[in-house]
Amino acid sequence: MTADELSLQLADLRPRLVRFARLQLRDDAAAEDAVQDALLAAAENAERFEGASAAATWVFAILRNKLVDEFRRRGRDPVALAGNEGEAALESLFEEQFDARGHWRDPPPAWSDPAASLEQKRFWEVFEICISSLPERPARVFGMRELLGMESEEICKELGISSSNCWVLLHRARLGLRDCLSRRWFGEH
Amino acid sequence: MLSCKDATELISQGMDRRLSLVERFGLRLHLLICRGCRATEQHLGFLRNASSAWRQHHEAPPSTPQGDSK
Known part of the structure; x- marks a missing residue:
């Protein structure tokens, strides 16, 4: 699959990814960024995917890791910790x-x-x-x-x-x- | 005897770790006689199912009109 084909396939996944990230990050800009990063990472690896569902699963795994990274970062924030x-x-x-x-x-x-x-x-x-x-x-x-x-x-x-x-x-x-x-x-x- | 307050903690923890035999026994016994805690068990179980349905809805692969690898 080429990067162009992939981005077309993932376009209709994007709103769901954003909603998924937004409910958990509670920050629209941070949610958009996390989704953007996950989609870019997928585009760079486009040739690895046989079909759209494999790519979607992969994008979700990446997004999930990004959310955990963000939580970990926020967890160290002394204001948020109290x-x-x-x-x-x-x-x-x-x-x-x-x-x-x-x-x-x-x-x-x-x-x-x-x-x-x-x-x-x-x-x-x-x-x-x-x-x-x-x-x-x-x-x-x-x-x-x-x-x-x-x-x-x-x-x-x-x-x-x-x-x-x-x-x-x-x-x-x-x-x-x-x-x-x-x-x-x-x-x- | 377990209080209702303690029972709600065990109901919740039972969803996150394996309760000990004594904890499970105490909780089952309490649930037999306590309607409020049985309702709480139902509510928390429902929350888990709803969360899992929410996750699956968002994680579902994109629609595939050409029917790719299923």
Whole structure:
């Protein structure tokens, strides 16, 4: 495959790549840059690919590495490292659900037929809004775990945080998302 | 006896590491009697499925009208 053929094939992949990067980097310019770099790297290796799907898989692997590099870089930023107001709010959201003995004040009800939501376009808008409204660090760890599909050990290593810190961030992120989806989608409140 | 607060932590951690036998046993026992924690388990499981569907949607190869290597 020539570079021209490849760039044509990958053109319709680009918007999806940008959305993929944007939700995780939370920075439009950084997302565009990461996608651009990944596409350029693919173009340079065009002759290696038999078809568009092999190239797409490869581009995603490159993009994924670029996102992890960026997270690693941000992880060293002392400002970003410190817990912030958003995380404190997420922590109280968690604590306030329980009484002094650790029992539910108001047990959450089950969602009825949540799988049906996956077919609805509007659900995905709410899903992305909820992820975007998480504080930076829990969102990053959740994204690495669930959207990039990394193992939690790998995440701790990349970000230089302890396993228990990693589990706490994942747990708070998940309960934050549960709360957001309950309010904004499953409408139980 | 596990509190609901601890149970939610174990539900979440069970998605990231293999729980010990004692942890698994304690959690199963708690879930039998606690509806709020069963709902939480459902919610977090759904979040995992939704995230994985989101990822697959974005990672799907470009459409191939000429039907290249499938």
